[in-house]
Amino acid sequence: MRVRVDRERCFGYGRCVDLVPEVFHLDNDDKSVADDTADVSASRLVMAVWACPMQALTLLGDDGEEGPPDPFPREHA
Amino acid sequence: MARRDDSGPPDPAPSQFDHNDPEFIRNPHAVYLEFQKSQPVVHSERYGGYWLLTRYHDVRNALLDWQTFSSGTPGVTSIPSSVRRDFPEIPLEVDPPQHAKYRDIETPWFSRASVGKLESDVRRIANDLIDDFIGDGRADVVQQFAVPFVSRVLTVFLRLPEKDADDLTAWVSAIFQGRLSDPEGADRASAALIGYIDETIADRRRHPADDYFTMLTRATIDGRPLNDLEIRGYGVVTMTAGQETTVNGIGMSLWYLAEHPADKQRLTADPALIPTAIEEFLRFMSPIQLLGRSTVVPVEVGGTKIPAGQTVAMCYGAANVDDAIFERPEECIIDRRPNPHIAFGTGPHSCIGAHLARLEMRVAIEEVFRRLPDYRLEDPTMLEYTPHGDLRGFWALPVVFGDGGG
Numbered sequence: 001m002r003v004r005v006d007r008e009r010c011f012g013y014g015r016c017v018d019l020v021p022e023v024f025h026l027d028n029d030d031k032s033v034a035d036d037t038a039d040v041s042a043s044r045l046v047m048a049v050w051a052c053p054m055q056a057l058t059l060l061g062d063d064g065e066e067g068p069p070d071p072f073p074r075e076h077a
Numbered sequence: 078m079a080r081r082d083d084s085g086p087p088d089p090a091p092s093q094f095d096h097n098d099p100e101f102i103r104n105p106h107a108v109y110l111e112f113q114k115s116q117p118v119v120h121s122e123r124y125g126g127y128w129l130l131t132r133y134h135d136v137r138n139a140l141l142d143w144q145t146f147s148s149g150t151p152g153v154t155s156i157p158s159s160v161r162r163d164f165p166e167i168p169l170e171v172d173p174p175q176h177a178k179y180r181d182i183e184t185p186w187f188s189r190a191s192v193g194k195l196e197s198d199v200r201r202i203a204n205d206l207i208d209d210f211i212g213d214g215r216a217d218v219v220q221q222f223a224v225p226f227v228s229r230v231l232t233v234f235l236r237l238p239e240k241d242a243d244d245l246t247a248w249v250s251a252i253f254q255g256r257l258s259d260p261e262g263a264d265r266a267s268a269a270l271i272g273y274i275d276e277t278i279a280d281r282r283r284h285p286a287d288d289y290f291t292m293l294t295r296a297t298i299d300g301r302p303l304n305d306l307e308i309r310g311y312g313v314v315t316m317t318a319g320q321e322t323t324v325n326g327i328g329m330s331l332w333y334l335a336e337h338p339a340d341k342q343r344l345t346a347d348p349a350l351i352p353t354a355i356e357e358f359l360r361f362m363s364p365i366q367l368l369g370r371s372t373v374v375p376v377e378v379g380g381t382k383i384p385a386g387q388t389v390a391m392c393y394g395a396a397n398v399d400d401a402i403f404e405r406p407e408e409c410i411i412d413r414r415p416n417p418h419i420a421f422g423t424g425p426h427s428c429i430g431a432h433l434a435r436l437e438m439r440v441a442i443e444e445v446f447r448r449l450p451d452y453r454l455e456d457p458t459m460l461e462y463t464p465h466g467d468l469r470g471f472w473a474l475p476v477v478f479g480d481g482g483g
Contacts, residue, residue, distance in 0.1 A: 012189040013431060018356070019415045030189040044415075051417040053427035055141070 001042045002060040003034045003049060009056035016048040016057060024048065032056065094121040094129070096156070096367060096390070096466035097257060105366060105466065106407055109395035118381035124157040127388040129367070131395035133402045133419070135378050139370065140391060140424040146370035147172050148426060155256075156369045156390055156467060161264070167310035169318065173425050180429065182296040182303070183311065186289060192432040195233060199436060202229045203444040211448060215455060215477045219470075223327040223441065224250070227320050230437055235315065236288035237277070244273065249320045254472075257464055274312035278305055289315070319430040325364035325463070325470025326355075326434060327441045332474055333358060333409060334442070335454045340411050345446055354411035355438050359397075360418035361409040366394035366469045368422070393419055394469070452478040 003023070012030035016023075022038040023045065034057075049057040091112070095101070101108055112119055112131045119129040130136050139146045149172040151165050152158035165171055168179035185191060206226055210216040228242040228249070251259075251266030274290075281291045293308045303311075334341040344351055367390040374385050383389060397418045398406040421428035428434070445452060455475040463470050 011184065011427075011429075013421075013427070014189075015417070019417065026189070047415060047417065051415075051423075053419075053421065053423045055424070 001045055002036045003045055004058045004060055005032045005034055006056045006058070007031045009054045011054050011056075013053050015051045015053065019048045019051060020044050091116055091119045092122050094119060095123045097464065098466070099462070099464075102462045102464075102466040102469060105394055105469065106398050109392065109398055110400075110407070113395065113399060118378050118383070120381075125388075127156055127369070127390055128383055129390045129392050129395075130378060131392045131399075132379065133396040133399035136391050136393065136396040137419060137423055139378070139389065140419070140422055140426070142376075143172050143176075143425055145372060145374055145376045146389060146391075147373045148176075148370060150371055153371050153388070154368045156367070156388060158369075162267075162313075164306050165310050166314035166318075167307055168429075169314045169426065170310075176425055178298050179307075179311075180425075182293070182298065183289075183315075183429065186292060187429045187432060189432045192234070192436055195230070195433075196436060196440065198233045199230050199440045200444060202226055202233070203440055204448070207444060207448045211478075214479050214481045215475065217473050217475045218331050218445070218452075219324065219328045219472060219474045222445075223324040223331075226327070226441060227323045227437060230433070231316065231319065234433060235290070236286070241273075245270075245316060245320075248273075249317055252317060253321045253468065254464075270316065271309060271313065274309050274316070275305065277312070278308050315430075318428075319434060321463075321468050321470070322364040323434050323437050325468060326359065326362075326438050328471040328474050329362040329364070329469075330355065330358045330438060330442055331445060331452075331476075332454070332460070332471060333362065335452060335476065336457060337409075340409075341446075344411065344442070345450065348443060348446075350412060351439055351442055352435070353414065353416075355435060355442070356416045356418065357409055357411050357413045358438075359420035360403070360413070360416055361397070362469070363394040363397050363418070363420040364468060364470060365420065365422075367392045367467050390467075391422075393422065449476070449478040452476045 010031045012026055014026060016032050017025055020040055022040050023035050024032050027033050046059065049059050109131055117132045117135065119131065121127055121129065130139055148154065148170055151162040151170055153170060168176050171179055203226055206222050210221050216222065224246055225242065228246040229239055231245065232239045232242045248266040248270040252263050252270070255263030255266065277290050278294065281288070282294050285291045290308065290312065293303055293311055296303050344354055370389050370391060372383055372385050372387045372389060376383050397420060400406050402417065421431045453476060455477050461471060461473040463472055
């Protein structure tokens, strides 16, 4: 699973870096860059996509775009 | 004020909920957790009637669904609406797609890189203020430190004369503090702030400078320059939104650290952990507990139908203690990770000043630790909270340090 960063939307909040530092870092323009080679669980990537305040991240499946499923399946009793 | 009797439940009925109730302001988490369990979408009859969304998912979805939950009315974010304005704050009170065009104009000014250049100035301002009271052995770190600190940083950030900070402090304090108790005073202060902004715009049109307002006079939207009313709209929100909120963030953080010596010691020994702790302080003691939106069309949230034209509170403070998202939400865990709090909101209107707020909170904590390492509350039982619960914090936080002035 890969993630695409929309650099126009990214504001450098750094939530993705905080949540999944193995994959994301901010470059010299303070835009998020995703390292596709890092080996992390899909659920953590989903959380980063989901938590981005600017909705600048898109999950990419093998067949193209995928919407972010809910990364927090726990429900109230 | 909610009426109580000894036999009744400890909290007022949801229909009488009031976020300005002092009991709620003291302990909002207890109310939120109860609502989340029993009635996550609440309707209160107060303030002409308003709804509250308390679950993280509902708040987040509503913040993203701007077509249903609109920001496009002056005063909509404040419950009860305190302002009588006929112009929108920009970009706060503008809906997409126009919103993005307005926001993009000032995005570079608020960027991480732009804000990062201020750090030495921010640190200087913090130290100047501490110099003024360090010999006294005691200080009110809200009124003598956080309040003037935030105003002075704002002038540096916008490149306004730093001497104007005292006026800004007075106006913004009157606007927020007078909302409930002195609306006429709040109106006068608001008019004074607008006058200051209008004068600054007129001056910069004649004498361009390298500053925020000059940048706005040169900006274009839809192929035309911004007009004076639009620039005023930017000025009002830029000069108010980041003030009480950041003061509250600093005051709450300093209170928490004074009351939790082990955490304070840990951060003193490992300052690299301070940014992570700040995120937790923002989650646990969110400076903005709730912000309003207005429904454009009828909508159903969690099985509850909300008609069109209703005021709906996005309860950031409740979302940030939702146990569907956060383990042990009632505990402040300074190294909590992951921490997907929404203290700065999410979606189109995510706080544009977040980088500045984080810088101010970090420098404030670092410099208080460095200069007043043994600071402690003068009287932990006497806490003066804000009288309103949407923007929650302390209005005073007297501390002693060194030999306590004695």
